[in-house]
Amino acid sequence: METVKIGIVGCGNISAAYFRTVRAFPVLEAVACADMLPERAQARAEEYGVPKACTMEELLADPEIQIVVNLTTPQSHTPVNLAALEAGKHVYTEKPLAVAREDGAQVIAMAEAKGLRVGCAPGTFLGGGLQTCRKLIDDGVIGRPVAASAFMMSHGHESWHPDPAYYYKLGAGPMFDMGPYYLTALTTLLGPVARMAGMAGIQIGERTITSQPKYGEKIVVETPDHVTGVMEFASGAIGTIITTFATWPSTLPRIEIYGTEGTLGVPDPNTLGGPVTFCKAGTREWQEIPLTHGHFDRVNMWGIGVVDMAYAILEDRPHRATGRQAFHVLDLMNGFLETSAQSAYYTPVSSMERPAPLPTDLPEDALD
Numbered sequence: 078m079e080t081v082k083i084g085i086v087g088c089g090n091i092s093a094a095y096f097r098t099v100r101a102f103p104v105l106e107a108v109a110c111a112d113m114l115p116e117r118a119q120a121r122a123e124e125y126g127v128p129k130a131c132t133m134e135e136l137l138a139d140p141e142i143q144i145v146v147n148l149t150t151p152q153s154h155t156p157v158n159l160a161a162l163e164a165g166k167h168v169y170t171e172k173p174l175a176v177a178r179e180d181g182a183q184v185i186a187m188a189e190a191k192g193l194r195v196g197c198a199p200g201t202f203l204g205g206g207l208q209t210c211r212k213l214i215d216d217g218v219i220g221r222p223v224a225a226s227a228f229m230m231s232h233g234h235e236s237w238h239p240d241p242a243y244y245y246k247l248g249a250g251p252m253f254d255m256g257p258y259y260l261t262a263l264t265t266l267l268g269p270v271a272r273m274a275g276m277a278g279i280q281i282g283e284r285t286i287t288s289q290p291k292y293g294e295k296i297v298v299e300t301p302d303h304v305t306g307v308m309e310f311a312s313g314a315i316g317t318i319i320t321t322f323a324t325w326p327s328t329l330p331r332i333e334i335y336g337t338e339g340t341l342g343v344p345d346p347n348t349l350g351g352p353v354t355f356c357k358a359g360t361r362e363w364q365e366i367p368l369t370h371g372h373f374d375r376v377n378m379w380g381i382g383v384v385d386m387a388y389a390i391l392e393d394r395p396h397r398a399t400g401r402q403a404f405h406v407l408d409l410m411n412g413f414l415e416t417s418a419q420s421a422y423y424t425p426v427s428s429m430e431r432p433a434p435l436p437t438d439l440p441e442d443a444l445d
């Protein structure tokens with residue numbers, strides 16, 4: 078089988094899930110991995126049988142590599158993406174595409190100028206849960222979507238994460254950390270946003286770490302820990318979103334789409350599976366809808382968007398987890414914070430096309 082050769086930059090926590098995806102899908106071949114901490118690249122190379130652990134510069138100089146998969150921390154996303162494009166490689170980056178809108182725009186512009194691809198996580202919309210929702214909406218099961226809600230309610234990460242301070246700094250917070258899952262799901266189901274506004278604040282300004290090894294240390298919160306927003310989609314549907322690290326448990330649903338013919342219960346967009354639920358107009362009974370698509374969550378396959386990009390390269394078709402959609406999401410995330418400070422609506426500078434749905438009858442180890 079023809080393969081697409083990839084190089085992975087950033088061999089930290091999430092990289093294991095990507096290496097597992099490479100193992101599960103023969104279309105991908107990992108030929109090198111790199112990290113600014115060489116021992117991390119070495120460890121992953123040994124664990125997953127990658128032929129070469131090296132520096133990023135060596136990886137980018139390897140003429141065999143077609144896609145650079147960028148799994149570095151958010152502040153490194155833009156420099157690594159630009160360097161990879163400069164080296165003539167397609168890139169697939171972890172979320173968010175960038176922290177600043179201008180940086181995301183620069184990455185998209187360079188890729189388009191060079192005729193290269195940019196893909197961006199999350200690829201969870203390729204999972205069976207969100208693909209089933211997409212099909213139900215496209216098949217008209219809920220009628221015309223009139224509204225949507227998305228709620229990511231949590232009290233933050235200081236009770237379990239070993240080093241949680243970065244979640245409360247610029248470029249993180251609940252919107253930049255979790256917003257990409259919720260906004261990618263909403264825009265995949267409903268299309269682009271035409272107008273929006275947010276209200277955001279630092280509601281609990283100091284956190285005490287209760288996880289080990291930093292138990293008892295204080296964190297000063299520097300970016301809003303509670304972000305709410307309203308969105309008018311270009312389709313006319315109106316959306317409401319809350320992302321928060323400032324609330325104790327809530328019973329709000331993660332995502333619901335409200336149509337003229339019923340309500341769709343959308344699964345957690347930070348997963349690849351279900352459940353998908355539906356309540357038909359005029360009734361009060363919720364039914365669970367069997368998934369119409371495979372869900373790829375056997376081994377938590379976070380790299381499914383890279384698999385799709387590999388097939389897209391081989392078949393010369395558009396890939397689905399696009400830089401354009403990720404840039405729209407980045408534009409919205411910044412827009413929620415900016416409009417809160419300005420007391421104004423924002424018209425996004427970006428737009429996107431909904432990614433093509435997946436076929437329903439895919440084999441376990443292929444995506445096309």
Ligand SMILES: NC(=O)c1ccc[n+]([C@@H]2O[C@H](COP(=O)([O-])OP(=O)(O)OC[C@H]3O[C@@H](n4cnc5c(N)ncnc54)[C@H](O)[C@@H]3O)[C@@H](O)[C@H]2O)c1
Nearest residue numbers: 087088089090091092112113114148149150151153171172
């Ligand atoms: N950990 C998760 O559960 C998770 C889930 C989904 C998405 N993500 C995203 O994945 C990305 C990575 O997260 P993580 O948890 O694996 O972080 P991590 O800190 O565990 O790993 C990041 C790795 O990148 C390396 N790195 C940073 N800058 C670099 C550079 N310029 N050149 C080479 N190497 C560099 C670091 O040394 C580190 O090993 C983030 O963007 C995050 O938002 C993480």
